[in-house]
Amino acid sequence: MDFGALFGSFDNFASFTMGGLVFGAIYALIALGYTMVYGVLQLINFAHSEVFMYGTFAVAWTFVLLHGTGDANWSLGKALPILLVALVAAMLASAAIALVLERVAYRPLINKNAPKLIALISAIGASFALSEAMGLRDRFAKWLGVDDNLANYVSPKKARDVYTNPVTIEPHKLFEVGGYNVTDVDLVIVLAALVMMFALDQFVRRTRFGRGIRAVAQDPESAALMGVNSTRVVQVTFLIGGLMAGVAATLYMMKIGATRQSAGFLLGVKAFTAAVMGGIGNLRGALLGGLVLGVMESWGAAIWGNEWRDVVAFILLVLILLVRPSGLLGEALGKARA
Amino acid sequence: MLLEVQGLCVNYGHIEAIRDITFGVEEGTVATLIGANGAGKTTTLKTISGLRKVRAGQILFDGKDITQLPPYERVLMGLSQSPEGRGVFPGMTVRENLDMGAFVRKDVKTAAYQQDLDRVYDLFPRLKERQGQAAGSMSGGEQQMLAIGRALMAKPRLVLLDEPSMGLAPKLIQQIFSIISEINAQGTTVLLVEQNAAQALKRAHTAHILETGEIVRSGTGHELAGDDAVKAAYLGGDV
Structure with missing residues (x-):
């Protein structure tokens, strides 16, 4: 245990905190998908992690x-044009997977x-099927006879290995906070996540369709009596979750x-943790939960070593839920006051 | 006939909730279904709104068969409901609940919409005072007013009211019933489900008595209110 590694200098402290915020922002974007679907259907879309994963491949x-x-x-500047195309591709891919799910x-x-438990089992099944299908993409390509044309995409024999983006994006220092260099990549990730969060929050609170989502x-039943098409609301909820996961996938890559x-x-498990920690069903909770989780596990990694990162994350979940069973912000999506 | 229900049967699993129910509601009138708890009144209303699946029979609205339409399409046609147990959106403000009532309307920014809002506030001044308050934090009576006001914001041709007097103080019950007459006088057709048979029969042009899922008596409100058997069973012998 080395508290000095974290608290010894402001430089270290800022560095680990900022690093945590960057991952926390990505967790938060994925957490939105869990929390919105839960808010509307009271079910955990266990396969949302694969929605994200397909987005990373799209990038x-x-x-x-x-x-x-x-x-x-x-x-970052040089990669930006392709990155923007990749962002659109990832959002489309993730949204498509979410809608199919x-x-x-x-x-x-x-x-x-059907009882919610059945839907959960269906979700776990879908999650494995989607994940394994990606790992078997070389076989699919072979069956279709396109394995030669698509060799760069399926990487034969290594479809289950790590697939690396050919372009590495080099972060550049923008400015300094007490000795810590804030890079363009980190800043873009945190800002992009905050902007998406804000846009979604406004959509749900201010628009007619957003009010329909909250009503469902x-x-x-009351929502149906007001003329809300609940099937459409559920579809749009999955769509939004997919789009946000696509953004998260781009930032992650x-x-x-x-x-x-x-x-x-x-x-996926961490994002789900963030959603529960912030108060499942609560959009702002997903943001808070994501950032808190990201920062805490980064601090934990600094103090106890990197291999303890996930242990810290999940112990934190248990501790927070013991004190506040409904999560940090508690109220569900629908019940959040306007 | 604005609403025609023909031979309606609805099951919950293997249990028959309502059996072969037939009745109609003439445009511009107040019709009522009365009966004891569990007689099938709420099921009938929920089925008319599309929340329950029909096993057999037909529902016609303005001559069109709506039996298989999803609930939101029925709202678009001019059917709205204030559900049993109020069903207000607890986390929304009073004003947002009223706006939800008008969810299918396209004229939300117009003067006509403001007029309808004012009309609801005229009927229920309490709602105007509480505009910005979360619906879930209001009393039962206030929530009931909100549920009725919300149903009116859809500008319905037919409004279904499920037990609007339930759980209210006697003074408020009087008020709710006179508001129902007023809504009808302003041109909205009303189908009212009630356990408070005395009040319902007094206001209704036509009335039907439900017993264990079947209609056992039909007539004008006045006829049934004067009927000895009805008096004995539903009116405590005295209107």
Whole structure:
């Protein structure tokens, strides 16, 4: 245990805090998908981690398509044009996966009034199926006879290995906070997450459709009696979760630069943790939970060593829930006051 | 007939909730369904609104078959409901609840909309005072007013009111019933479900008595209020 590593100098403290905020912002964006679906349907979309994972591949494949496979180190400015295309691709890919999930894994069960537990099992099944399908993409390509054309995308024999983005984005120092260098990449990640959060929050609070979402979350039968099309509301909720996961996937690839078919699992669990920690069903809670989780695990890693990062994260979850069982902000999406 | 219900049967699993129910509501009138707890009154209303699946029978609204339409399409046609147990959105303000009532309307920014809002505030001045308050923090009576006001904001041709007097103080019950007459006088057709049979029969043009899922008597409100068997069973022998 080395508290000096964290608190010894402001430089270290700022560095670990900022690093935590960056990951926390990504957790928060993914957490939105869990929390919104829970708010509307009271079910955990366990497969949301795969929605994110498909987004990360969309980013890497966009770079392979538009740049090629040659390794390169680019500044954020140079990568920006492709990065923006990749962002759109990731948002579309993640949204598509989320919508298919809703249609295939949930809607038939909801229409039959199946217990929530059944939907959870369906979600876990869908999660494994999606993850393994990505790991088997070389086989699919072979069956379709396109494995030669798509060799750069499926990486034969290594479909289950780490898939690296050919372009590494080099962070550049923008300014200094007490000796700690704030980079352009870190700043973009945190700002992008905050902007998306703010936009979504306003959408849910201020728009007619957002009011419809809150109505379904608070009382589905009453919402139907007001003329809200609940099937459409559920669909849009999954769509929004997917779009946010796509943004998270792009930011993640900016920072990490590599992914694999199992990349969604730990991030998904952490994002779910962030959602529960902030108060499941609560949008602002997802943001707070994500940032708190990111910072705490970063501090934990500084004090006890990096291998303790996840232990700290989940012990924190248990401690917070013991004190505040409904999460930091508590109230659900629907019940949040305007 | 604005609403025609023909041979309606609804099941909960294997249990028959309502059986072969047939009645109609003439445009511009107040109709009422009365009966004991569990007679199937609420199920009938929920089925008309589309919240329950029909096993057999038909529902016609303004001559069109709406039996298989999803609830939101029925709202678009002019059918709105104040549900049993009020069903207000607890985390929304009074004003937001009223706006939710008008969810299907496209004229939210117009003077006509403001007029309808003022009309609801005229009927229930209490709601105007509490505009910015969260609905979940209001008393039962206030929530009931909100539920009725919200149903009116859809500008419905037919409003279904499920037990509007439930759990209210006697003075407030009087007030709610005179407001129901007023709503009707302003041109809205009303289908009222009530356990307070005396008040309901007094206001209704037509009335039907439900017993264990079936209609056992029909007539004008006046006829049924004067009927000895009805008096004995539902009116405590004295209106």
